[in-house]
Amino acid sequence: MAPTIEPVHTSAPLPATTSVVIIGGGIIGLTAALTLAERNIPVVVLEKGRIAGEQSSRNLGWVRKTSRHAEDIPLALAADRLWARMPERVGSDVGYRQAGIMFVARTEAQMAMHAGWLQSVAHLSLDSRLLGKRAIDALVPGGRGKWAGGIYTASDARAEPTLASSAIARAAMAKGVVIVEQCAVRTLQLAAGNVCGVVTEHGEIRCEQVVLAGGLWSRRFLGNHGVSLPTLPLTCSVLRTQPMEGPTDIAVGAPDFSFRKHKDGGFIITQRGKLDAFLTLDHLLLGTQYLPQLRAQRDFLNISLGRHFLKDLGLARRWKADRVSPFERVRVQDPCANERLNNDALNNLKAAWPAFAQARVAQSWAGTIDVTPDSNPVIGPVAQIPGLTLATGFSGHGFGTSPAAGHLAADLVSGHAPIIDPTPYRFERFAL
Numbered sequence: 001m002a003p004t005i006e007p008v009h010t011s012a013p014l015p016a017t018t019s020v021v022i023i024g025g026g027i028i029g030l031t032a033a034l035t036l037a038e039r040n041i042p043v044v045v046l047e048k049g050r051i052a053g054e055q056s057s058r059n060l061g062w063v064r065k066t067s068r069h070a071e072d073i074p075l076a077l078a079a080d081r082l083w084a085r086m087p088e089r090v091g092s093d094v095g096y097r098q099a100g101i102m103f104v105a106r107t108e109a110q111m112a113m114h115a116g117w118l119q120s121v122a123h124l125s126l127d128s129r130l131l132g133k134r135a136i137d138a139l140v141p142g143g144r145g146k147w148a149g150g151i152y153t154a155s156d157a158r159a160e161p162t163l164a165s166s167a168i169a170r171a172a173m174a175k176g177v178v179i180v181e182q183c184a185v186r187t188l189q190l191a192a193g194n195v196c197g198v199v200t201e202h203g204e205i206r207c208e209q210v211v212l213a214g215g216l217w218s219r220r221f222l223g224n225h226g227v228s229l230p231t232l233p234l235t236c237s238v239l240r241t242q243p244m245e246g247p248t249d250i251a252v253g254a255p256d257f258s259f260r261k262h263k264d265g266g267f268i269i270t271q272r273g274k275l276d277a278f279l280t281l282d283h284l285l286l287g288t289q290y291l292p293q294l295r296a297q298r299d300f301l302n303i304s305l306g307r308h309f310l311k312d313l314g315l316a317r318r319w320k321a322d323r324v325s326p327f328e329r330v331r332v333q334d335p336c337a338n339e340r341l342n343n344d345a346l347n348n349l350k351a352a353w354p355a356f357a358q359a360r361v362a363q364s365w366a367g368t369i370d371v372t373p374d375s376n377p378v379i380g381p382v383a384q385i386p387g388l389t390l391a392t393g394f395s396g397h398g399f400g401t402s403p404a405a406g407h408l409a410a411d412l413v414s415g416h417a418p419i420i421d422p423t424p425y426r427f428e429r430f431a432l
């Protein structure tokens with residue numbers, strides 16, 4: 001069960017026409033919609049379940065530059081600027097706090113990875129710095145961990161997933177965006193190969209352009225149009241504690257746990273060292289494209305073959321516009337939390353910072369991430385289908401960059417100068 005987001009009343013009748021249809025009411029679709037509305041461009045957001053019901057409400061809320069690929073950092077820096085003025089832009093708190101992020105390393109090899117990353121981004125003049133044991137103790141007191149060192153970025157931040165999407169949705173609607181929940185888009189409508197509308201479960205909308213911000217589902221949607229977007233699902237489990245006295249306001253990531261302060265005074269905790277990889281047909285179809293990632297991260301994955309494989313096989317890969325689509329069959333992807341991983345994370349954290357011995361679990365949940373072969377998203381047009389722009393495949397770190405990612409998608413759709421160079425995100429890179 002996902003955390004409950006701030007309620008938003010979205011229901012609206014389906015308009016017959018608009019300029020831009022956005023498929024997906026996650027934080028990416030919503031920030032793109034807000035940016036377009038601020039440019040007076042008519043927008044309709046269609047969401048098969050409820051806004052932010054999937055990844056965008058389930059994530060940890062980290063807003064970081066640390067450990068991102070160097071080519072992804074301009075997007076993160078642009079997002080920092082947009083997060084800082086988001087409360088003013090949307091007229092309410094989104095939980096954005098620039099409280100810093102620290103990663104700690106147990107081994108010299110892990111420390112060498114942090115040092116290597118810092119070197120790879122030296123030209124970007126970030127405020128990240130390597131830490132010794134004493135500096136770690138000074139920043140986050142009361143620890144018992146035997147750390148080889150760490151890395152700290154004071155300008156990294158957090159925001160609240162349960163506040164941000166709702167606030168952005170409300171602001172977008174106030175500027176004229178129409179958001180329709182419980183409305184799956186089945187297919188694109190094409191005229192001479194160009195986008196001219198969408199077919200939804202409740203009827204058609206004519207439009208000039210479509211942004212596909214469908215998260216985990218974008219691959220299946222595109223597959224039905226003969227376009228292959230390589231993404232694979234990974235499941236991450238999370239817990240939230242009841243309000244408690246913690247050692248710090250800084251978000252901390254260790255090899256086998258992470259924690260960050262929640263707005264209610266508790267902490268959001270996960271097992272950083274493990275993700276569940278429930279095998280599906282796509283893992284078999286795309287697996288070879290992920291071999292370098294698999295080699296580097298084999299120990300991070302709990303790979304299992306079970307009922308998920310059959311459940312996934314039961315969902316259509318090809319369908320017609322007049323048939324019920326997979327998006328109506330799964331309104332909200334709501335995987336069960338892996339309580340074993342959550343317990344491991346909490347126990348590892350208690351051993352490292354005994355202040356967490358008093359932690360009481362208030363809630364746990366899981367979410368499914370859409371991972372691309374290079375862990376960067378796709379933000380850009382699809383050459384085969386003029387009028388279609390992708391903003392998807394955020395690979396487990398799209399909440400932090402969402403204000404800039406949605407902005408970039410809106411720039412590309414509306415012909416504005418892009419907020420950052422979009423080259424690293426182009427779809428064609430997977431065809432090379």
Ligand SMILES: Cc1cc2nc3c(=O)[nH]c(=O)nc-3n(C[C@H](O)[C@H](O)[C@H](O)COP(=O)(O)OP(=O)(O)OC[C@H]3O[C@@H](n4cnc5c(N)ncnc54)[C@H](O)[C@@H]3O)c2cc1C
Nearest residue numbers: 024026028048056059060062185215367394397398399400
């Ligand atoms: C457990 C977890 C922890 C994470 N932690 C972090 C973090 O700390 N920091 C960070 O930056 N990122 C984090 N992420 C990743 C981040 O949450 C995502 O990258 C981001 O939310 C992606 O947003 P999105 O809008 O692309 O996708 P989603 O939020 O998944 O939204 C896509 C929406 O599209 C809808 N949809 C799909 N197809 C259709 C269709 N055909 N018709 C209508 N609607 C459709 C879906 O129902 C869904 O609501 C985490 C993710 C998870 C799961």
